[in-house]
Amino acid sequence: MCPITTATRMCEADPMDLRIFTEPQQGASYDTLLSVAKATEDLGFDAFFRSDHYLKMGGVTGLPGPTDAWITLAGLARETSRIKLGTLVTPVTFRLPGPLAISVAQVDQMAGPGRVELGLGTGWFAEEHTAYGIPFPDKRFDLLEEQLQIVTGLWNTPDGETYSFKGEHYSLTDSPALPKPATRPHPPIIIGGGGPKRTPRLAAQYASEFNTSFRPFDDTERLFGTVRDAVAANGRRPDSMTYSAALVACVGRDEAEVAKRAEAIGREPAELRENGLAGTPAEVVEKIGRYAAIGAQRLYLQILDLSDLDHLELIASQVLSQL
Incomplete structure (x- = not known):
């Protein structure tokens, strides 16, 4: 039974999905990611997602080096059976839209219908592009818009027909538009960001989920409202868009455990309480209630x-169980 707090609305509405989100570029092998993904599934979380980056950030070694996001997800698709899998988010600079549509469709087939989701964004980390010889153009938002058109266009093309596209950045001629994903009409697309006009418009046109990542609470509330307006302007039903946020997690049974986990990731408990989901399980449930509201x-x-992995077990047993 839920206490009468800001979490009450969450308890009365649909349950909140909790997804595990990893940053492998900071230092993680495929075997490590597999262990976390299996724990994610066994403990009852909704999904395992990963970033799509090729270079570490901050004062860490990054060893053993980066893993490719969609190769990783392909492996995990065969090693798990229930959890959803996806990226938050794949930069348009990393892959051409045609091969990206093929890769995601293939992973979707490997996982089975309804398990793969594509987060797609402009990319922002210039250093990883120069480190691995990847072009980093200025007009990346234009790339995003064309890639969204192409990827969904390929997936939505009826069997036996071809797909062509002529844009400023990409051209496709008589593509067989294969393979088709197992999820029909296609895997869900996630779009995020803080742009006031183009991002909401693209989300309303192409996405089934809008995400804010590591933003202040008030910013998240404002952005949700902007996207709701764009969804309405696009003639969509309000419930056709899912709203989500990404936040760093640091949960402990008591203050000593919170401090220990914060130290392990180079952060301070007070800062994490302000900007993430940190504290005791009761504190975290209360903050989740604020987001639900x-x-x-x-x-x-x-x-x-x-x-x-004990961190995941604690969240599952004392946070997820209350949602």
Whole structure:
């Protein structure tokens, strides 16, 4: 039974999805990610997501080096059976839209219908592009818009027909538009960001989920409202869009455990309480209730210490169980 707090609305509405979100570029092998993904499934979380980056950020070694997001998800698709899998988010600079549509469709086939989701964004980390010889153009938002058109166009093309596209950045001629994903009409697309006009418009046109990542609470509330307006202007039903946020997680049974986990990821408990989901299980449930009250239906818990599977067990047993 839920206490009468800001979490009450969450308890009375649909359950909040909790997803585990990892940052493998900071230092994680495929075997480590597999362990976390299996724990994610066994403990009852909704999904395992990963970033799509090729270079570490901040003062960490990054060893053993980056893993490719969609190769990783292909492996996990065969090693898991229930959880959803996806990226938050794949930069348009990393892959051409045609091969991207093929890769995601193939992973979707490997996982089975309804398990793969594509987060797609402009990309922002210039250093990883120069480190691995990837072009980093200025007009990346234009690339995003064309890639969204092409990927969905390929997936939506009826069997036996071809797909062509002529844009400023990409051209496709008589593509067989194969393979088709197992999920029909296609895997869900996630779009995020803080742009006031183009991002909401693209989300309303192409996405089934709008995400805010690591933003202040008030910003998240404002952005949700902007996207709701864009969804309405696009003639969509309000319930056709899912609203989500990504936040770093640092949960402990008591203050000492919170401090220990914060130290392990190089952060301070007070800062994490302000900007993430941190504290005791009761504190975290209360904050999740605040997000539910502004319309969030899904939270991505950024787990930075991938060796600490006890952290996931605690969240599952004392946070997830209350949702």
